[in-house]
Amino acid sequence: MKRFTCQSCGQLVFFENTRCDQCHAPLGYMPETASLAALVPMEKGLYHPLGQDKEGSARAFCANHAYDVCNWLxxxxxxxxxxxxxxxxxxxxxxxNIPGNMERWRKLEIAKHRLFYTILRLRLPVKSRQQDPQEGLVFDFLDDSPQSWPPIMTGHSHGVITIATKEADDAYREHMRVEMGEYYRTLLGHFRHEIGHYYWNVLIRDGGRLEQCRAVFGDDRTDYQSALQKHYARSTPDNWREHYVSHYAMSHPWEDFAETWAHYFHIVSTLETALSYDMTIGPMVDGKSVPTHRSDPYLHMPFDDIMEAWLPLTYAVNSLNRSMGLADFYPFVLTAGVRTKLRFIHDVVRNVQRESNQSSGLL
Incomplete structure (x- = not known):
């Protein structure tokens, strides 16, 4: 995530802000430029970004702005x-109409909008249900009800991403994290994992990369339900971290891909944030810190540079969290086997970017 400032007064502002705390200028996010703009009100509920000509620059807030869950234009x-x-x-x-659901929806939208920030910054293809009625992306935020059984579960099927609304409750989510033996469970993590399944369909299954992917993640034709049952029934091998970023990634090649995809999103997004705040913790060479390469991790930073920047950053922030008595910021081990899988996803993303640039005449 970039660092944003108010164009009106220079105050530091954040991605979700709708108004500058200092000068009170309204703020709106423009996805086409990845910028948070200070806005000047116009007639009929329209705005134009400060510093731009009124002609042709008029913007309107998303319809969901009326519910205070979206600040995109x-x-x-x-x-x-x-x-x-x-x-x-x-x-x-x-x-x-369910008490508490307004705040739950707000939390869901914060996570979903951060997901789309990354999708757009990575220039990944995405189609809506209107564009592709069979496999297009769509989100269902579903509530449990006394009549519903089994309970709503977060998951993906043919472009439909279901997020259980209860996952927006911190107490429930923490309870499930402990019960499932997970190191990490967040709303944003759910979104990034499930979108990994969507992109497995789009970029791997339909993108001509099945055999290359199987060589790295295993054969996805293994029966999914049977694999899950075996996963939860067996004891965990001591060396599982050598090849899997999480325990759940062991269950099936689809889940391994989605877990690794989510971590790639974690890494490039957090690296952009760190670099935008001039955090340049680098690896130690001959007792001295080597500065981190400052190119864009979304578009230009090579994979080896991403890893060289990421690992010391996690060590430093984990230590900061422990100094505050908090859990580790990134409680995962990126072994050589895991990095091989991350590199595969990085290469797929960069190939898609090059194909997109070629088709749009940017190369």
């Missing part, structure tokens, strides 16, 4: 009360 020429790029993928939102 749409071009003024779109239909009135249109949804922004991120919110167009919603199909079912939480039942707002």
């Amino acid at each position: 749409t071009p003024a020429l779109q239909v009135h009360d249109a949804f922004c790029f991120a919110c167009q993928f919603n199909r079912v939102i939480p039942n707002l």
Whole structure:
């Protein structure tokens, strides 16, 4: 995530802000430029970004801005009360008649918008359900009810990502993290994992990369339900970290890919944040810290440079967290086997970027 400042007064602002705390200028995110803009009100509920000409720059807030769950902007020429790029993928939102669901939805949208920030920064292809009725991406935020059984589970199927609304409750999510023996369980982590399944369909299955992927992650044709049952029934081998980023990644090649994909998103997004705040912790060579390469981890930083920047950063921030009595910021071990899988995903993403640049004439 970039570091954002208010163009009106220079105050540091954050991705989710809708108003500058210092000068009170309204703020809106423009996904086409990956920028958070201070806005000048116009007529009919429109705005134009500060410093831009009014002609052709008019913007409107997403329809979900009325619920205080979205600060993204749409071009003024779109239909009135249109949804922004991120919110167009919603199909079912939480039942707002249920007490507490407004705040749960807000947390879900914060995570989902951060997901789409990364998708756009990586220039990954994504189609809505309108563009692809069979496999297009769509989100269902579903509530358990007394009549529903089994309980709603977070998951992915043919482009439909279901997120159980209860995952937005910190107490429930922490309870499940402990019960499942997980090091890490967050809303953003759920989104990044499930979108990994979507991109396995788009970039691996339909992208002509099945055999290369199987050589790295294993044969996805293994029966999924049977593999899950065996996973939860067997004891965990002591050396599992040599090849898997998480215990759950051992269950099936699909889950291994999705877990590794999620970690790639964790890494490039957090590295961009660290670099934007001038955090340049580098590896030690002959007793001296070597500065981190400062190229864009989303588009230009080579994989080896990403790893060289990421590992010392996690050591430092884990130590800071422990100094505050908190859990580790990144409680995972990136062994050589895991890094091989991360490199595969990095190469797939960069190949997709090159193909996109070639088709748009940027190369």
